[in-house]
Amino acid sequence: MKRILQFLGIFIVVLAAVLIMNTMRFQSRQPEVTPVADVVLDEDALARHLAGGLTIPTVSYQDSARFDAAAFEQFHRYLEAIYPEVFRQLDMEKVNRYSLLFKWAGSNPELKPVLLMAHIDVVPVEPNTESHWTQPPFSGAIADGYIWGRGAIDDKASLFSIMDAVQALLQEGFQPQRTIYLAFGHDEELGGNRGARRIAELLAERNVRLEFVLDEGGARAGGLMPGVQPDVAMIGVAEKGYVSVELTVKGTGGHSSMPPLETSVGILCKAIAKLEEHQMPAELVPPVDQMFRFLGPEMPFSMKLVMANLWLFKGMLASQLTQNPTTNAMVRTTTAPTMLEGSIKENVLPTRARGVVNFRIRPSDDVDAVVEHIRRTVNDDRVQIRVLAAGRNPSPVSSVEAPQFAFVMRTIREMFPGTIVTPSLVVGGTDSKHFSDLSPNIYRFIPVKITPGDLHRFHGIDERISVQNYVDMVKFYIHLIKKV
């Protein structure tokens, strides 16, 4: 007994020493940089450019019959009117009529081009919520230091700040060494198959290979990361996959006064309940484990100790992260039942009960693994399982060791001193997914600053961006393009 206690004592001391040593050696991965010199811009004019763009309702509706071609054409004319230099000096082509591709030829054709992306379309304003907006959603109002409207953050701020940066650089006679492409898809909110995907195919046909791609996805988060005081710039180096699966159960139909012991609705609901109870496993896989390696050194000692010793605490941390929907989405393939259908009348048994479950697939899982998980979990031959439309596997994970990643990281810190930069996983989808054959370095980051109060505004009510925030975005792209 004494020997065992002695052994245990030694074990604990050694373990503590290892944990503490790892923690001491856990150095910050943030590069030291010299902040960039400020540039003077006409801030009112910049704000008006974006505000004008927000008045044009380039909405992506689920029902394609509602597509408003005139709005997209008006948007093109508006861009041409406010960015005449860009349209004169860059090659512009319309792809599939409504998406735009600009090429700014660099002086050194040996260098691989860079692609900056944004999207023209916005999500609809939910009917009957217009009156809840402080400023009408398509007014493009500039008030209280903010530019208001649908698309103010997602994603017209990005599109306009890129255009403003290019125009400012053209006006001062700047000529890039490296070719720069600007790609603005028109159906990102519907998956980008008509816009960004066609642009990617076009560039592939022309044998274009890209140094890196920069699209939306991550942002500068203020006060959103527990344990980290400074702003955290999250560069999405991967995005999750997507698949919706239909479950159907056939019934006999008939009068509800003499139901069978098990109804089709009951069988279906049990299957869905099983899927909720037995979720796919939560694990720290790239790039989420890498995120903690970047954030950990910036955290207080106790949290740092955990992050520095993921070899031991990985499992514990992953299960802790499942407690909250936001972090749960980062560690596992999520299960979201979204649709249910049964009988057409309250006293009629359905001949078919149908449900749809939407899964967002984490890197290192894939569509096949999800379908296999459903079959095993439901384990009931009466439930038919069918994958709806084409599922999409998660994107490849771009390497955080690549010099291109270090370049973007430095650029962010030069522009926003003190900001902690980290790789991250984008849990939604972006247009950049269509470009993974053109470059291994796909980054999803816009330099907009997001605070906790902003989170409900995307795709929601009162979407807005502060004028200061917008001007900083323009400065970021000016700095990036100059450096690239």
Ligand SMILES: [Zn+2]
């Ligand atoms: Zn977007």
